[in-house]
Structure formats: C-alpha cells, structure tokens
Amino acid sequence: xxxxxxxxxxxxxxxxxxxxxxxxGWWVAVCRDGMDAVGRSIDEAWDLIILDRMLxxxxxxxxxxxxxxxxxxxxxVVVLSAxxxxxxxxxxxKTGCDDYLTKPFAFSELAARIEAILxxxxxDEGIREMxxxxxxVDLIARSVERAGRAIALQPREFRLLAYLLLHQGRVxxxxxxxxxxxxxxxxxxxxxxxxxxxxxxxxxxxxxxVPLIHTVRGVGYTLSxxxxxxxxxx
Amino acid sequence: xxxxxARWWSSIAFRQAxxxxxxxxxxxxxxxxxxxxxxxxxxxxxxDSQIETTTQRLVDYDKRSGSLALGNHINSxxxxxxxxDTEVYTLVAPDGHVVAGNLAVTGDITGxxxxxxxxxxxxxxxxxRSRLRVTALSDGSxxxxxxxxxxxxxxxxxxxxxxxxxxxxTLLMAVAGALLFRRQLERRIGTIRxxxxxxxxxxxxxxxxxxxxxxxxxxxxxxINAMLxxxxxxxxxxxxxxxxxxxxxxxxxxxxxxxxxxxQNAPKPAEAFPDAVGFAIAEIQDLNVVFDKLxxxxxxxSGARRQTFATVSLNEIAVNALDLYDAVAESxxxxxxxxLDAQPTVTGDGDLLANAVANLIDNAIKYTPSGGAIxxxxxxxxxxxxxxxxxxxxxxxxxxxxxxxTRFYRLDRTVPGWGLGLASVLAIARLHGGSLQLQDAGPxxxxxxxxxxxx
Numbered sequence: 001x002x003x004x005x006x007x008x009x010x011x012x013x014x015x016x017x018x019x020x021x022x023x024x025g026w027w028v029a030v031c032r033d034g035m036d037a038v039g040r041s042i043d044e045a046w047d048l049i050i051l052d053r054m055l056x057x058x059x060x061x062x063x064x065x066x067x068x069x070x071x072x073x074x075x076x077v078v079v080l081s082a083x084x085x086x087x088x089x090x091x092x093x094k095t096g097c098d099d100y101l102t103k104p105f106a107f108s109e110l111a112a113r114i115e116a117i118l119x120x121x122x123x124d125e126g127i128r129e130m131x132x133x134x135x136x137v138d139l140i141a142r143s144v145e146r147a148g149r150a151i152a153l154q155p156r157e158f159r160l161l162a163y164l165l166l167h168q169g170r171v172x173x174x175x176x177x178x179x180x181x182x183x184x185x186x187x188x189x190x191x192x193x194x195x196x197x198x199x200x201x202x203x204x205x206x207x208x209x210v211p212l213i214h215t216v217r218g219v220g221y222t223l224s225x226x227x228x229x230x231x232x233x234x
Numbered sequence: 235x236x237x238x239x240a241r242w243w244s245s246i247a248f249r250q251a252x253x254x255x256x257x258x259x260x261x262x263x264x265x266x267x268x269x270x271x272x273x274x275x276x277x278x279x280x281x282d283s284q285i286e287t288t289t290q291r292l293v294d295y296d297k298r299s300g301s302l303a304l305g306n307h308i309n310s311x312x313x314x315x316x317x318x319d320t321e322v323y324t325l326v327a328p329d330g331h332v333v334a335g336n337l338a339v340t341g342d343i344t345g346x347x348x349x350x351x352x353x354x355x356x357x358x359x360x361x362x363r364s365r366l367r368v369t370a371l372s373d374g375s376x377x378x379x380x381x382x383x384x385x386x387x388x389x390x391x392x393x394x395x396x397x398x399x400x401x402x403x404t405l406l407m408a409v410a411g412a413l414l415f416r417r418q419l420e421r422r423i424g425t426i427r428x429x430x431x432x433x434x435x436x437x438x439x440x441x442x443x444x445x446x447x448x449x450x451x452x453x454x455x456x457x458i459n460a461m462l463x464x465x466x467x468x469x470x471x472x473x474x475x476x477x478x479x480x481x482x483x484x485x486x487x488x489x490x491x492x493x494x495x496x497x498q499n500a501p502k503p504a505e506a507f508p509d510a511v512g513f514a515i516a517e518i519q520d521l522n523v524v525f526d527k528l529x530x531x532x533x534x535x536s537g538a539r540r541q542t543f544a545t546v547s548l549n550e551i552a553v554n555a556l557d558l559y560d561a562v563a564e565s566x567x568x569x570x571x572x573x574l575d576a577q578p579t580v581t582g583d584g585d586l587l588a589n590a591v592a593n594l595i596d597n598a599i600k601y602t603p604s605g606g607a608i609x610x611x612x613x614x615x616x617x618x619x620x621x622x623x624x625x626x627x628x629x630x631x632x633x634x635x636x637x638x639x640t641r642f643y644r645l646d647r648t649v650p651g652w653g654l655g656l657a658s659v660l661a662i663a664r665l666h667g668g669s670l671q672l673q674d675a676g677p678x679x680x681x682x683x684x685x686x687x688x689x
Contacts (some may be wrong), residue, residue: 083525085533086585104522122645156557182558186589187523190599195562 001027003045007037007061008052008080017050017080020107026201034059041068046075048114051097053081062095066203069096076117080105108171108219115170129164133225137165146208156181157200164213164223174222197221247419248412255408262404268396273479274390279379281365282350289379291365292323301325301375305334308438312336320382322357322364328374337364337378357382357587422451426458438466475641477527482642490514527654531641534661541582545688546584548612548619549574555591556610559599567604571597572610578619580685582666587685590662594623596683602678618668619687626678635672659683 004021004099007016018028026048031037033054039181041049049068063089065077077097081088092100098117103108130137135143136172137208142158144151151160160181164172174193195215205211214222263287286362296304308323324335332339339357350367357364366380425443432440439461442455489511497503497510533539556572563570580587598608603626609624630638639642642653656670659681663670668685 003629084529085538087538102526104518106519182554183594184554184558184588185585186592188558188592189596190562191558192562192596195565196558198565199561234422 001025002047003027003040004029004032004048004050005037005044005046006033006050007034007055009052009056013052013080018106019111020111024111030116032056034061034064038064038067038229041075042071042073042119048118049075049077050110051077051079053079053083053092053099056188062092062097065092065095065097076114077115078110078117080110085129087119100180106219109175112171112173112176116167116172116176119167119170130168132168132212132223134208135204135212143205146204151203153200157196157203160196160200161204161223164221165225169222169224171216171220171222176220183229240414242413243481245420247377248416251412251415252408255405255412258408259401259404263397263401266400268647270393270397274386274393276375277386278365281383281386285365285379288482289369289377292377292379293369294379296371301327301333301371301373301492304371304377308334320385322355322366322378322380322382324378326376326378335378337380339378345686350382363387426451426455429458433462438469457459478642482524483521486517490517517556524654527658528641531654531661532660534586534658534665537665539586540665543581544582545579546587548580548581548587548685549619550576550585551591552612552621554588554611555595558592559595563599563608566599568599568602569607571607571609573609575611575613575619578612578614580619580666580689581688582685583662586662586665590659590683591621591623593659594621594683597655598623598625598627598679599682601625606678614687617687618684619681620684622673622680623682624678625678626675629674629679630672630679637671 002025004026006014006017006028008030009016011032014030014032018030021028033039034057037055047108051061051065055061059083061079061131065079068075068077079092079097079100080103081092081100083089084102089100091100099113101113128138128140130139134147139144139162142153142155143222144153144158144161160177163177163181177193177196178186178188187219197215200214201211205213210225212223212225216222249607263457292304292307299307301684305325308325311323312318312321322335322337324337324339325333326335326339329464336358336425338359341356350365352363352365352429353360355364355366362382362384364380364382369377369379371377422445429442430438434647441459443451444455444459493510493513498508552572556570560570578673595608595610602608605627610622611624612619638656641657643657663683663685666685668683671680671682671684673682
C-alpha cells in the first residue's frame with residue numbers, strides 16, 4: 001500500500017485530500033504541526049508528501065522541504081499553497097518540490113498531478129516503442145501505426161499523443177496538457193485543448209474497434225485500451 | 235533654562251544659525267587678534283629698536299668721552315623736556331651708586347644684561363612698568379636705557395576691553411539671530427506640518443498653502459502638493475478597483491448563497507440539493523479563476539517580473555499561439571492566417587507575452603462569427619515592434635474602446651468571460667513599456683500590441 005503524509009493545519013482541507021487519497025487506495029497520515037512534520041517526514045518512509053506552506057507558528061512548509069532535500073531524501077513532494085504568485089511558485093520548485101498547486105483546487109487535478117509525478121519518479125529510460133491495443137508508437141522515429149496502418153500526425157499532435165501515452169491509464173487534466181505540451185500557463189476562454197484532442201482522436205480512433213482516447217467528464221482525458229479506468233472522484 | 239536650551243538646540247534652524255553666529259564671532263576674534271598683534275606688536279618692536287639704537291649711541295659716547303661725561307650727557311637728556319614722560323636713563327657706577335638717571339636701581343635689574351626685557355620699576359619715584367636694556371660698560375659701570383610702558387599697557391588694556399565687549403556683543407547678536415531665524419523657519423515649516431497633520435487625521439483634500447515668495451519653501455510646498463495629488467489619484471484608482479472587485483466577487487457569492495438557501499428551504503430539499511451543489515461548485519470555480527486572474531494582473535502591475543526579463547522572439551511566441559489556436563479556429567469555421575516580419579526581438583517575459591498574444595487571439599476567436607477571418611502579423615517599425623490581431627467580427631464601438639482594458643468591463647455579457655482578458659494584456663503591455671491599441675477594422679477589430687525592440 002502506498003503511503004502518503006499530508007502536512008496541513010486546516011482540518012477540512014486535510015480531510016478532503018486524505019479521503020480522496022484513501023479512496024484511491026492510499027494509506028494516509030495527517031500532520032498538523034510543522035515541528036512534528038519535520039520529524040515524521042524524515043523518520044518514516046513515504047511514497048508521497050503533500051505539503052502546505054503557511055503552517056502554525058509561522059513555519060513555512062518550504063523550510064521542511066529544504067530540510068528533507070538537504071538530507072538527500074528524494075520523496076516526491078507536492079506543495080499545496082494559497083501563495084500563487086509566480087515567484088512563490090518558482091521558489092517552491094527551486095527548493096525541490098515536484099509540483100506546486102495553488103488553493104483552492106479540485107481533488108481530480110491533484111490526483112492527476114500525483115500520478116504524473118509518481119510515473120516520472122520511475123523513469124522509462126531507453127523506451128523506443130510503446131504499444132497500446134493495436135497502436136504502435138515509435139518515440140524516436142516519431143511514427144504512429146494503428147492496426148498496421150500508418151497515421152500521419154503534426155509534430156504538436158505527436159507530442160500530445162506521447163504525453164497521453166506516458167500517462168497511460170491515468171487521467172490528465174486540460175491544465176496539465178496546456179502546461180506540458182504547449183508550455184502555456186494561462187486559462188484560455190475557448191475550448192482549445194478539447195479541439196486538439198478531438199482532432200487527435202479523429203486520426204487515432206477513426207474506424208478503430210477499440211477507442212483509445214477517453215473523456216473523463218469534468219476532469220480531462222485518459223488514454224487506455226480498456227475504457228476510462230482511471231476515473232477519479234472530483 | 236536648560237530644558238529651553240535643549241529645545242532650541244533640537245531645532246536645526248537654531249543650531250545652524252548659532253553655528254553660523256559662532257563662526258562669525260570666531261572670524262572676528264581672529265581678525266582682532268591679527269589687528270592687535272600687528273599694532274601693539276609693531277609698536278613694541280619699534281620701541282625696542284629705539285632703545286637699542288640709543289644704547290648703542292650712549293655706549294659709543296662712553297667710549298669716546300668716558301663715564302663721567304656720559305653721566306652729564308644723561309642728565310642733560312633727562313632735562314631736555316623731550317619724551318620726559320617715558321624715557322628711562324640710568325648710569326650705575328661699579329661701586330653701585332647711581333651716577334645719573336631716573337630709576338631706582340635694584341639688583342635684579344642690573345643682573346639682567348644683554349637683552350631687552352620688561353621690569354616693574356620705580357621711575358622718578360613713581361611705580362611703573364618699563365622695557366629696559368641693561369649694558370655693562372668697559373669700566374665696570376652699568377648703563378640702563380629704557381622706556382616707560384605704562385601708557386602703552388593702558389592702551390592695550392583699552393583695546394583688549396574693546397575686543398572682549400565686541401565679541402560678547404556679537405555672540406549675543408548671533409544667539410538672538412539664531413532665535414529669530416529659528417522662528418522664521420518654524421513659521422514656514424509650521425504651515426507644511428499643519429497640513430501634514432490634517433492629512434494624517436484623514437482629510438486628504440488638504441494642500442499646503444503656497445506663499446507669494448518664490449523661494450525654496452514655495453518650491454517644496456508645490457512638490458509636496460504634486461505628490462499629494464498623485465497619491466490621491468492612485469487611491470481613487472485603488473478604491474475604484476476594489477469596489478469593482480468587491481462587486482464582482484460578492485455578486486456570484488450571493489448567487490451561490492441564494493441558490494443554497496432556496497434548496498434548503500425547498501419542500502423536498504434532498505431533490506433540490508444536487509442541482510444547487512452543482513451550481514455552487516461551478517460558480518465557486520469561476521470565482522477562483524477570476525481571483526487568480528486578478529492576482530496575476532496585480533502581479534504584472536507590480537513590475538516584479540521585470541527582474542527576469544530576457545530577449546524573446548515575438549515571432550516564436552506568435553507561432554506557438556497560432557499552433558495552439560489553429561484547431562479551435564478551424565472547428566469554428568474561421569480562417570486563421572499570419573504574416574511574420576523578419577525576427578523582431580523584444581526584452582521581456584516570454585510567458586507573459588505568450589499569454590498576451592494568446593489572449594488577443596482567444597478574444598478574436600470568441601467574437602468573430604463562423605465564416606470570419608483572423609489575421610496575425612508582426613511588423614518591425616523603427617524602435618518598436620507591433621503584433622497585430624485583426625478580425626472581421628463585430629468589433630468594438632469607438633466610444634467603448636477606451637473603457638476596454640478596465641477590469642471587469644465587458645462589451646457583451648451574453649458571451650462567457652470575465653472581462654479580464656484585455657485588462658491583463660494591457661497590464662502586460664505596460665510592464666514591457668509598450669501599449670495596446672484598438673482600432674476599427676471596418677468591420678471587426680484591429681488589436682495591436684506595440685512593444686519596444688531590444689536595444
């Protein structure tokens with residue numbers, strides 16, 4: 001069972017995240033005090049730490065993160081904070097967190113980002129080719145085949161497909177796609193991402209027996225051979 | 235008295251005036267000292283040289299005619315009525331008796347030979363101070379030549395007295411001047427301080443009255459007033475912004491509350507809840523987006539991101555934005571075309587500029603009906619580079635154009651949005667020292683992001 005430590009002083013928020021993670025099969029501990037948190041985060045083994053920034057007694061969560069990293073611990077850390085300014089975010093990432101999410105947030109967004117981080121922490125080195133159902137993708141030659149038939153993709157469509165493939169079976173949100181595939185950090189008012197996905201879908205899933213790209217209502221998208229498995233309560 | 239002085243001393247005007255007064259007094263003292271030394275000293279030196287010459291003359295006389303004749307000569311000198319008030323001549327025989335002269339001789343006078351020095355003596359029976367030259371003659375008798383200094387000392391006393399009283403008078407005048415100066419300055423500063431105090435108490439409309447004289451204080455007062463005007467305008471702006479923000483955040487909050495209360499009071503609450511909760515979640519998510527956008531605009535306006543400026547290619551930014559939006563344009567039945575000028579680079583924040591460009595294209599797509607055309611171009615124009623997004627949609631009426639870019643201002647409330655897109659583009663343009671210009675494309679809108687080219 002995967003173990004997660006939530007360092008957060010607000011009971012309501014901590015419960016919300018803890019319940020969500022428990023539903024996904026995590027073992028969760030909540031720590032409300034900054035001093036306590038330093039000890040627990042170092043003494044015990046965790047698969048993930050979720051860290052709030054403004055803790056009681058003027059403790060900045062980032063100082064806990066700093067201590068952890070200075071001791072060589074590579075535990076994935078997601079910072080959850082109301083401090084949303086770009087320089088605060090940059091400070092968080094520089095201190096060594098794996099993702100920085102601003103409050104308020106939807107649990108689905110957090111869950112999707114956690115999955116992305118955990119996948120990243122097990123790097124798929126040297127993977128040249130990936131297969132899902134009857135689709136074969138060559139990551140080096142950047143070519144795609146479905147049922148033995150070559151599919152021509154634009155470079156950006158290929159990047160989109162590759163990102164979905166790397167997060168196979170997991171949900172990726174629109175914000176994640178916008179950030180990772182297009183490198184944008186803003187909130188478009190038109191459905192840009194949906195249109196790109198539907199284009200990609202029309203090329204990949206057209207005439208196929210098994211659709212691969214699925215919409216997860218209210219959250220985002222997932223790529224899998226067996227339907228939208230990774231559905232998350234949001 | 236001491237506390238009064240302490241109070242005066244704490245006044246810079248008083249201190250300055252007093253220091254200046256002290257400087258004047260010091261200068262005067264130096265001046266008078268020089269004067270004193272020059273006059274009194276010169277006089278003394280003349281007397282000494284006179285004594286010296288006379289001594290020489292009498293010594294020669296003694297060599298030529300002997301000490302007896304010298305005694306007679308001294309008697310005739312004393313009796314000639316010239317300088318009889320001041321002259322001192324005395325000849326003392328080797329056995330100690332006075333041969334001729336007007337001085338009561340004591341041992342410590344005859345012992346002091348060789349140089350001219352001053353002694354308290356009895357001259358013609360009257361006590362006085364005299365400068366004396368004591369010379370031993372060849373036959374062992376002693377010649378004393380001198381000059382009574384009593385008058386001169388009295389004169390010196392007089393001059394010294396004049397100097398002292400003059401210095402005291404100047405000092406008193408300096409102190410009085412310092413006090414007067416302090417009062418003058420205090421009065422001028424007082425008006426400024428009074429205004430400041432009234433402003434501090436909350437009356438922001440107060441301004442410093444400007445005196446008729448065009449002096450430093452008038453200039454300072456004008457500067458202060460200009461500063462106050464600017465602060466006042468900024469505060470008005472802030473108040474306007476916070477009012478609109480409050481309105482735009484309270485309205486959705488009250489909508490959510492109303493919906494939830496209604497559901498709570500419905501005949502069958504359980505049936506009304508799912509809809510109300512869905513509504514509440516959607517509204518709060520919207521609010522969160524609004525809040526985020528507002529904070530980002532504020533962050534841009536604060537100018538903090540200028541620290542991370544780098545050289546960025548506007549064409550690259552435009553190409554990325556086009557790449558993001560071509561699909562959605564196509565799906566809406568719009569043609570999205572572009573012409574890009576040769577590599578215009580600007581100094582700025584790539585992320586923010588990308589947001590601005592994406593926002594402009596996003597807007598064009600939103601407000602252009604199906605079948606329309608959107609054209610993006612970049613053009614270098616001397617010291618500036620312009621990115622233009624031109625559409626043939628409904629455009630913005632001329633009288634509304636200046637208001638676009640104000641937070642929460644929306645031309646059409648039926649189209650989804652928050653009225654923050656162009657406000658953020660405007661803030662980003664200003665951060666980069668550029669501007670956002672809106673023109674009529676007849677029909678449609680020409681939105682131009684004008685930025686200074688990297689120097």
